[in-house]
Amino acid sequence: MTTLPAIEVSASEPAALPRAHARDALWLGLGVVVLFASMLAGLFVGAVDIPPQDIVGDLVSRMPLVSMHSPLSHVDQAIVWQLRLPRVVLGALVGGMLALCGAAYQGIFRNPLADPYLLGVASGAGLGATIAIVFAINFTFLDFQALPLLAFIGAVLAVGLAYVVGRSVGAGRSSTTLVLGGVAVAAFLTAMQTFIQQRHTEQLQLVYNWILGSVATAGWGQVTTMLPYALLALVVILLHGRLLDVMGLGDDAARTLGVRTNRVRLAVIGAVTIGTAAAVAVSGLIGFVGLIIPHVVRLLGVRTHRTLLPLSMLLGASFLVLCDLIARTVVSPSELPIGVVTAVIGAPCFALVLRTSRVEA
Amino acid sequence: MNNWISRQRYRVAAGCVAAVAIAAGIGSATALTASAAASRCPQRIVSLSPTATESLFAIGAGHQVVAVDSDSNYPASAPRKSNLIAYSPSAEAIAGNYNPDLVVVSYDANKVIQQLRQIGIPVAYQPTAKNLAVAYSQIEELGSVTCHHATSVAVVRTIKRQITAIRRTVGTKARTLTYYDEISAPPYDYAASSRSFIGQLFGVLGLRNITTASSGFPELSDEYIVKASPKLIFLSDNEPNDGDVTIASVVHRTGWSSISAVRSKAIFDLNDDAASRWGPRVVVLMREISTAVLGYVRKHPHA
Numbered sequence: 001m002t003t004l005p006a007i008e009v010s011a012s013e014p015a016a017l018p019r020a021h022a023r024d025a026l027w028l029g030l031g032v033v034v035l036f037a038s039m040l041a042g043l044f045v046g047a048v049d050i051p052p053q054d055i056v057g058d059l060v061s062r063m064p065l066v067s068m069h070s071p072l073s074h075v076d077q078a079i080v081w082q083l084r085l086p087r088v089v090l091g092a093l094v095g096g097m098l099a100l101c102g103a104a105y106q107g108i109f110r111n112p113l114a115d116p117y118l119l120g121v122a123s124g125a126g127l128g129a130t131i132a133i134v135f136a137i138n139f140t141f142l143d144f145q146a147l148p149l150l151a152f153i154g155a156v157l158a159v160g161l162a163y164v165v166g167r168s169v170g171a172g173r174s175s176t177t178l179v180l181g182g183v184a185v186a187a188f189l190t191a192m193q194t195f196i197q198q199r200h201t202e203q204l205q206l207v208y209n210w211i212l213g214s215v216a217t218a219g220w221g222q223v224t225t226m227l228p229y230a231l232l233a234l235v236v237i238l239l240h241g242r243l244l245d246v247m248g249l250g251d252d253a254a255r256t257l258g259v260r261t262n263r264v265r266l267a268v269i270g271a272v273t274i275g276t277a278a279a280v281a282v283s284g285l286i287g288f289v290g291l292i293i294p295h296v297v298r299l300l301g302v303r304t305h306r307t308l309l310p311l312s313m314l315l316g317a318s319f320l321v322l323c324d325l326i327a328r329t330v331v332s333p334s335e336l337p338i339g340v341v342t343a344v345i346g347a348p349c350f351a352l353v354l355r356t357s358r359v360e361a
Numbered sequence: 362m363n364n365w366i367s368r369q370r371y372r373v374a375a376g377c378v379a380a381v382a383i384a385a386g387i388g389s390a391t392a393l394t395a396s397a398a399a400s401r402c403p404q405r406i407v408s409l410s411p412t413a414t415e416s417l418f419a420i421g422a423g424h425q426v427v428a429v430d431s432d433s434n435y436p437a438s439a440p441r442k443s444n445l446i447a448y449s450p451s452a453e454a455i456a457g458n459y460n461p462d463l464v465v466v467s468y469d470a471n472k473v474i475q476q477l478r479q480i481g482i483p484v485a486y487q488p489t490a491k492n493l494a495v496a497y498s499q500i501e502e503l504g505s506v507t508c509h510h511a512t513s514v515a516v517v518r519t520i521k522r523q524i525t526a527i528r529r530t531v532g533t534k535a536r537t538l539t540y541y542d543e544i545s546a547p548p549y550d551y552a553a554s555s556r557s558f559i560g561q562l563f564g565v566l567g568l569r570n571i572t573t574a575s576s577g578f579p580e581l582s583d584e585y586i587v588k589a590s591p592k593l594i595f596l597s598d599n600e601p602n603d604g605d606v607t608i609a610s611v612v613h614r615t616g617w618s619s620i621s622a623v624r625s626k627a628i629f630d631l632n633d634d635a636a637s638r639w640g641p642r643v644v645v646l647m648r649e650i651s652t653a654v655l656g657y658v659r660k661h662p663h664a
Contacts, residue, residue, distance in 0.1 A: 048457025075456055078480035083453050201551060201578050202489065205448060209470050216452075218475030333454030334446040335471055 024307035027300060031314030035092065038318040042088035042325050043080065047332035050076050082219065090223050090282065091215040091324040092317035095289055097230050097279045099316020101272040102290030103297070103309050104237045107244035108268045109175050115291040116276040119182035119269065123189035124158025125151040125280040129210050130193045134200045147210070148225060148281035154189075155277035161185045163269065174251075175265065212337030213284035215324050222282040233275025234313070240268050241305040288342040289316050292350045299353050319346070402508035403463035403483070407455055409447040410467035413487055414439050415640035416500045417465070419516050422507040428459050435634060435642070452476035463506060490558055490639040493565075497521075500641070516641060523644045527651045528565060534658045535567035541581075541591040541622070542570075542631075546598050546606045547614070550581045553597070558639055562647055566654060568593070587616055593657060594622040595629050595650070597636040625661065629653040 044052040054071040058080070061070040070077065101116035109118065128150035135146065159182075166181030197207055217223065243264045247254045251261045276290075293316040294308065302308050323341040330336060406426045408414040414433035417426055429439045430447040445455075447466070450473045455464060464477055465485045477484050485506055490496040497517045504513020540563060542553040553560045555570035557577055563570065571589035572579055598606045608628045617623050635646040 046457075047451045047454035050457075075460060075480070079453050079456055082480050083456075083476055198580060201580070205468070206470075209448070214471055216471040216476070218472045219479055328451055328453070331444065331446075331449075333442075333444060333451050333458055334449045335451045336449070 020301075020303065024302055024304070024311075027302060027311055028307060028314070031311050031318075035314050035318045035321075038321040039088050039092060042091065042321045043084055045325055045329060046079070046084055047328055047335075048076070048079055050080060055080055083217075086217040086220050086223055087215055087324065087328075088321055090217050090226070091321045093223060093226055093230055094215055094279045094283045094286065095320025095323075096313040096317035097226075097233065097275045098286065098290040099293035099319070100234065100237060100309055100313040101276045101279075102316075103294035103305070103312040104240075104244065104268050104272050105290075106294050107248060107305055107308075108265055109179060110248060110250075111175075111179070112295065113291070114179075115287075116272060116279075117285075117287075117290070118179060119162040119273070120158035120185040120189065121155040121273060121276045121280060122285050123186040123193065124154035124156070125277065126154070126211060126285065127158075127189045127193040127196075128152070128154025129284075130196050130207050133203050133206050133210065134196060148222075152277045152281040155280055156273055158185055158189055159269065159273040159277075163266075178265075178269075209337075210284045213286035213339040214327075214335070215283050215286075215320070215338060216328075216335070226278045226282050229274050229278035233271040233278075236267060236271035237275070238309055240264055240271075241309050244268070244305040244309075284339075286320070286339050286342060288339070288346050289320055292346050293319060296350065296353055299356075403461075403506065405459060405461045406463045406465065406507065407445075407459050407461040408433060408439075408465045409445070409450055409473075410465050410487060411435070411447075411634070412467060412638040412640040413465040413485070413499075413503060415638065415642060416503050416513075416516075417507065419641040420500065420504050420507070420509045420513040422503070422509050425507060427461065452480070456480060456482060465503070492558065492561055493524075493643070496558070496639040496643065499639075520641060520644055524565065524647060527644070527647050531566045531651050531654055533567065535654045537569075538567075538593055538654065538657070539569045539571050539589065539591045540593040540595060541572075541586055541589070542595045542597055543606065544578050544597050547583070550583065550586065551578045552581050552586075554579055559597070559636055559646070562643060563650060566647065566650060568650075568654070583614075583616060587620055590619065590621045592621045592625070593627045593629065593653060594620070595631050595653070597631050597633055599630045600633040625657075627653075627657050 044050075044055060050072065054076075057068075058070040058072045058077060060066055061068040072080065098116055102114070105114040105116060105118055106112060108114075129147055131154075132147040132150040162182040162185040163178065164181075165184060166178035169177050169181070197204060243254075243259055246257055246259050247261060247264060249257075254261050279286075294312045297308055297311045297315060300311075302311055320338070320342070323345060324338055326345065327336040327338045327341045402425070404425050406417065406422065408417060408426060408429045411430070411433045414426070414429045415435055417423060418436050418439060423436075423438065427440060428442050428445060430445045430450075431441065431443050432447060433439050433441055447468055448470055450466075450471055452471070452473050453476075455461065455473075456477065461482055463483050463485065464473075465487060466474060467487050467489065469486065474484050474486055483506075485502065487499045487502070490499060497520070500517050501510070501513045504510040504516075542559060542563065544551040544553055552572050553563075553570075554572045554574040554577060555561070555564055556574070560570055571586070571591045572581065594611065596606050596608070596611070608626075608630065611617065611628050612623055612626075622628055629649070631649055632642075632645060635642040635649075
């Protein structure tokens with residue numbers, strides 16, 4: 001398994017540390033600004049043309065002690081506050097969570113190819129969602145609450161299974177066996193999902209729609225469903241930031257320094273699983289964000305997990321909000337699956353960033 | 362040198378952010394239409410269901426329809442919007458562009474039903490009908506919500522009468538005939554089972570399905586089809602954009618020459634659209650089936 005060169009650097013340049021801290025703080029501040037700007041853009045731009053100044057005007061008219069008629073019609077008000085805003089917030093939440101979890105996994109597995117779906121979350125959620133869609137149709141009404149629930153349970157069970165399989169062969173010594181356990185579980189669950197899909201071809205399109213991902217919301221339900229899990233994952237992952245830095249030196253070195261590596265790994269895997277499963281349950285399988293954003297942040301010169309983790313979250317949130325903005329406007333009045341946008345926009349940008357970073361290496 | 366590289370890196374990163382932002386700005390949008398005067402009967406209907414579009418025009422509500430989805434190709438006078446895709450709708454665009462007072466959908470993608478209802482737009486959800494009774498009730502439901510109840514009841518009565526007439530012309534002649542209805546072309550031979558909506562229409566005329574599946578559209582192997590050797594083959598995948606299967610191509614499929622229907626050239630094209638919808642044109646479909654059956658029986662009186 002490849003060790004990320006970026007993680008080791010800070011230890012070898014002690015003199016540069018204060019400057020690096022100041023720069024990291026600057027990046028974090030910039031990240032907050034970018035996220036805020038992205039969310040404003042997400043609120044102002046949509047499939048329907050509503051002038052931003054009118055949206056601001058409507059906001060002002062809602063303030064207490066202001067007697068002013070809203071410049072927006074009832075339909076437009078509903079569009080902005082009931083369709084767009086929850087969607088922008090959910091996009092930020094999902095994007096931030098996926099990027100944060102990706103950064104944590106890349107650290108804990110010391111593998112640049114790690115993403116939040118590494119241990120089988122996607123296949124487990126996919127199977128759960130497929131069962132939910134087919135099951136709901138059998139009872140002739142679409143119970144939307146069943147779908148996120150089963151997707152969440154499927155995701156958590158899949159990672160649990162991968163962990164058990166990985167531990168049983170690796171005696172808990174190596175993260176490689178965990179990854180291989182994840183590969184085995186993912187292959188098995190994906191096959192089961194495909195089997196169920198083929199038996200119920202009428203629901204094929206619905207299943208694919210879910211797999212391709214969307215942060216379209218029906219009110220604030222999805223946001224409030226996801227929020228507690230996202231917060232839990234966020235707190236646990238951020239608390240382990242420093243330990244992830246130490247574990248970047250390798251398991252043996254980290255153990256010599258007193259880090260209980262298996263315990264850290266279990267805690268981070270647990271938090272990532274909860275966070276990712278919640279994100280996937282409400283938005284489907286959105287790829288690329290969790291893999292690429294942490295790399296972009298590293299290429300910005302950020303070395304320590306203390307900055308890498310929150311900055312990944314901020315940029316991941318901004319990235320997904322902007323990608324969703326594109327998804328719901330370019331082929332308006334239809335929508336593109338957001339996974340298509342994240343890859344089409346993200347991959348060339350990432351290749352470009354990689355190209356400049358190769359000069360440095 | 363190091364400084365130059367890192368500046369270059371920031372520039373590329375900034376460029377990427379700008380590219381995403383610019384791409385995000387390319388959103389097409391159209392001006393809003395004025396609010397329609399509130400009325401008890403919907404005057405601005407949007408249909409995202411080809412079946413519902415056919416029903417709406419059949420019951421006389423066509424003039425109340427302002428937009429129909431890209432697949433709603435019948436009747437030709439329906440206001441079809443090529444960019445209104447029923448499988449990936451945007452509630453915001455539908456609400457903003459058409460200001461509808463009723464939206465009919467058969468497929469709930471992107472949470473469109475909840476989103477529209479949430480912003481106060483009534484939605485009629487009419488999923489694929491499981492049987493003729495459901496198809497009839499959907500037509501009558503459309504009649505009720507669009508203020509054409511009497512006409513919708515009359516339309517359903519006419520459909521029932523025509524189906525009864527078609528059934529009489531076929532009588533018991535189809536009792537011994539087995540059939541295979543191909544929904545999609547090889548390598549995925551999806552067939553309509555007897556319990557699917559279209560399968561039940563075949564059943565009304567007495568034909569026997571070669572599949573034993575309890576529901577839906579099972580995937581059959583070539584071996585199974587050859588072994589079952591159906592007496593009639595119907596093609597619901599003959600349109601250029603929907604399989605493009607022709608009678609000639611079926612005859613030349615490897616191993617199919619021993620199938621009864623291939624030997625006796627009893628392969629028939631069905632109207633793809635009528636065969637995949639559950640609206641008033643079920644009558645068109647049943648006429649096509651009955652014509653095929655009667656032609657076959659005439660040529661093979663002892664079959």
